Amino acid sequence: MNYFSSNFKLGILGGGQLGKMMLYDTRKFDIQTYVLDASDEAPCKIACNTFVKGDLLDYDTVYNFGKQVDLLTFEIENVNVDALEALEKEGLSVYPSSKTLRIIQNKATQKLFYKDHDIPTADFTRFAYLSEIEDTIRNGGLQFPFVWKAAQFGYDGNGVKVVRTFDDLKELPKGECIAETMIPFKNELAVIVARNQKGEVKTYPVVEMEFHPEANQVEYVICPARIDTDVAAKAQEIALKISNAFNHVGLLAVEMFQTESDEILVNEVAPRPHNSGHHTIESSYTSQFEQHLRAILNLPLGKTDSKVGGIMVNLVGAEGYSGDVIYKNIEAIMQMDGVTPHIYGKKQTRPFRKMGHVTIVNEDINTARQIAEQVKNTVKVISK
Amino acid sequence: MNYFSSNFKLGILGGGQLGKMMLYDTRKFDIQTYVLDASDEAPCKIACNTFVKGDLLDYDTVYNFGKQVDLLTFEIENVNVDALEALEKEGLSVYPSSKTLRIIQNKATQKLFYKDHDIPTADFTRFAYLSEIEDTIRNGGLQFPFVWKAAQFGYDGNGVKVVRTFDDLKELPKGECIAETMIPFKNELAVIVARNQKGEVKTYPVVEMEFHPEANQVEYVICPARIDTDVAAKAQEIALKISNAFNHVGLLAVEMFQTESDEILVNEVAPRPHNSGHHTIESSYTSQFEQHLRAILNLPLGKTDSKVGGIMVNLVGAEGYSGDVIYKNIEAIMQMDGVTPHIYGKKQTRPFRKMGHVTIVNEDINTARQIAEQVKNTVKVISK
Known part of the structure; x- marks a missing residue:
């Protein structure tokens, strides 16, 4: 298949900001793009060749959309996986695969996958209903505190809660969930792995999420992470192992904890470009968006050095x-010095809504860190 | 004016590849974009908010287009300048200005501008008609060889010819032209200068155009140029002088000759993003396209280091x-290593048609040069 001739049709499920950033790089390769999203205001609408309005969770909608394109990918996990599976059976290339997505969509299944493949992760128990947790605690099968996670449809910290008392359980959704051992950790790290059909694999440098000391909110994603090289090597090795275990095609963003004793435990993964890789647009030889395209199109992967x-x-x-x-x-x-804002184009702000990001690049990561703090203290997203 | 709020309307005259690359960066700033171009196949059509089909040289078309936007710029010089002037008089911001564009559009006027502002350039004589050249030679007022240049509408080597005999004059267009002294030069160099309304000015590093030893065609644009630092400094100084002389707002790409005796002579300028700056997408802290936007929007200019x-x-x-x-x-x-193709999406190839470009980046410019040669010897634009 010659991708570089205007005739190749790439379908993207989801029309959000990640998709929009991916679309810029499709232009370099002259690919025709189709985007499916439920919202008329989807950021991708302006940047794709053909925009289709429709529900990403509806079987028929996703199936019919898939029949129009030569290859299907997604920029959001919450899509109808049965439709993807049907399309694959009929011969369509879907990358990442429906199988991978099905495992990742459900946090309990995802955790079981790690256990099965000997990938280090915090201990956990799966519960079909929230009510089972309470019973298990009363029976002595589970102790406070622990981390509750909804098995499905959590995002951006939604669907995760530290539970210290019975009261903390009261407001939570009633459905399938897991209870995870609380891990005291030094650092939250992430590694993005790219893998193509041929099995060529590359990892980006390990990044570090620096948290606000009080607000417990990620403030900075820092590349490279300021950690020992052997810890970084271990994190990259584990990320590679997961990518291979999935036989993954595309990007896989692996979020991890570095424990007090320098163990690496996998938290969760995302099978797509990821917030922890936005800095690659400016800092890396190959942006994560270009890399995702190279991977799903089975092209040679680009250099991942910074x-x-x-x-x-x-x-x-x-x-x-x-x-x-x-x-x-x-x-x-x-x-x-070296500051580039990326405004996502949302017209309305509200507290904590993600409105854009800012990248700070510098030869010296400590100088970049200082400038990043100035940026953080200077710009403010407010309303009229 | 708050540019970052979806409501600001930028108009771009010309819907070609330069415009398309500029449009990607308008997204970061969340600007609404209007593009005017005569072709339904214009590359910008896919990437702008509103595409208007129309003739760039028609007064009414350009004027009416300008009335729809808050600020007007262009990605091609051949546009109706009278309309721009009328819009400016009515208060519209047009950057670069109609005055600058009028001077640059005509190569004779451009050369006179250099003379008036004491900017070094090859000696020349202006002729209203081609026939005047022949008379002047016969009267002893001009000697072979010289460089003939059409005063208007030349591009990509069109409109330029080395004239060695009367025969060479036969096929040339009959209109206004200049005859320029032939300069034996060591290098062809270029410097891009960015200047905003506030008068903040930054120059990019000097680039070098390396020619094929036989074909006399630019093969590589190399940044930084492999020249002495004092020659580079002189080239940047002259480029700055021109930008200030024009009171320029936006990018100005200045093409220059480095003579055998290390003099710098200005060849010509382009008031927009330029082929000699495409590498900045990958190699510079600020791409030329983002920089042009920062300049015309009167925003702080980005860092121009590589x-x-x-x-x-x-x-x-x-x-x-x-x-x-x-x-x-x-x-x-x-x-x-470090290779990124940019395919422009033209469906049909023909000999020497510009179909895209490839950027090669590396910490070491000599390694990059070796890889560039491999690229040149490997990829081939052919037809089915």
């Missing part, structure tokens, strides 16, 4: 502001 | 092939 150090700061809506968005002091941060 | 060395190779149609394009061995070049 040209310079990179830090990503999320731009989220400030507390106390809702309505038509204003990016206060954005010109001030653009004056800083 | 992260790594960069080389650009044009992908042009091979001789002997016309028709539906195939990029032979493109996967082979994508396997090479």
Whole structure:
């Protein structure tokens, strides 16, 4: 298949910001793009060749969309997997595969997959209903505190809660879930792995998520992570092992904990471009979006080394502001050394809504870190 | 004016590949984009918010298009300048200005501007008609050989010819032209200058155009140029002087000759992103396209240093092939270290048609140069 001739049709499930950033790189390869999303306001609408409005969780919608394209990928996990499986059976290339996606969509299945493949992860128990957790605690089968996670449809910290008392259970959704041992960790790390059909595999450098000391919110994604090289090597090795275990095709973002004793435990994975790889647009030889395309199209993978150090700061809506968005002091941060804002184009802000991100690049990662803090302290997402 | 809020409308005259690459960066800033172009197949059509089909040289078309937007720029020089001037008088921001564009559009006027501003350039004589050249030679006022240049509408080597005999004059267009002294030069160099309304100015590193030893065609654009630092400094100084002389707002690409005696002579300028700056997408802290936007929007200019060395190779149609394009061995070049193809999406190739470009980046410019040669020897733009 000659991808570089305007006739190859790539379908993307999901029309969000990740898809939009991926679409820019499809242009370099001159690929025709089809996007399916339920919203008329989907960011991808402006950047694809053909936009189809429809429900990503509806079997027929996804199936019919898939019949229009030569290869199907996704930028969001919450899509109808049965339709993907049917399309695969009829010969369509779906990357990452429906099998992988089915395992990842359910956190309990995902954790069991790690256990089966000897991949280190925190101990856990699966429960079909929330009520079973309470029974198990009363029977002495589970102790406070633990981490509750919804098995399905959690995102951005939704669907995760530290449970310390019976009271903490009260507000939680009633469905399938897991209870995970609380792990005291030093660092939250992530590694993005790219793998193509031929089985060529490359890992990006390990990144570090630096948390706000009080708010317990990720403030900075830092590449490379400021950790020992042997810890970094271990993290990359584990990420590779997962990618191979899935026979993965595409990007796989692996989130991990570095424990107090320098063990690496896998937290969860995402089979697509990921927030922890946005800095690669500016800092890496190959952006994660170009790499995802290279991987799913079975093209040679690009170099994953960094040209310079990179830090990503999320731009989220400030507390106390809702309505038509204003990016206060954005010109001030653009004056800083190596700073590029990425505004996602959402018209309305609300507290903690993800409105964009800012990348800071510098040859010296410590200088980048200082500038990132200035950026964080300067720009503010407010409303009119 | 808050550019970052979806409501700001940028108009671009010309819907070609330069415009398309500029449009990607408008997304980061969340700007609404309007593009005017005569062709339904214009590359920008897919990437802008609103595409208007129309003749760029028609006064009413350009004027009416301008009335729809908040700021007007262009990605091609051949547009109706009278309309731009009228729009400016009515208060529209047009960057670069109609005044600058009028001077640059005509090569005779451009050369006179250099003379007036004490900017070094090869000696020349202006002629209203080609026939005047012949008379002047016969009267002893001009000697062979010299360089003939059409005053208007030349591009990509069109409109330029070395004239050695009366016979060489026969096929040339009859209109306004200049005859320029032939300069024996060591290198062809270029510097891109960015300047915003506030007068903040930054220059990119000097690039070098390496020619094929026989074909006399640019093969590689190399950044940084492999020249003495004092020659580079002189080239940047002259480029800055021109930008200031124009009171320029936006990018100005300045093409220059380095003579045998290390003099710098200005050849010509382009008031927009330029082929000599394509490598900046991968190699610079700020791509030329983002920089043009920062400049015309009066935002702080981005850092113009290089992260790594960069080389650009044009992908042009091979001789002997016309028709539906195939990029032979493109996967082979994508396997090479730091290589990114940019395919422009033209469906038909023909000999020497510009079909795309390839960027090669590496920490070491000499290694990049070796890989660039492998790229050049491997990929071939042919037809089915």
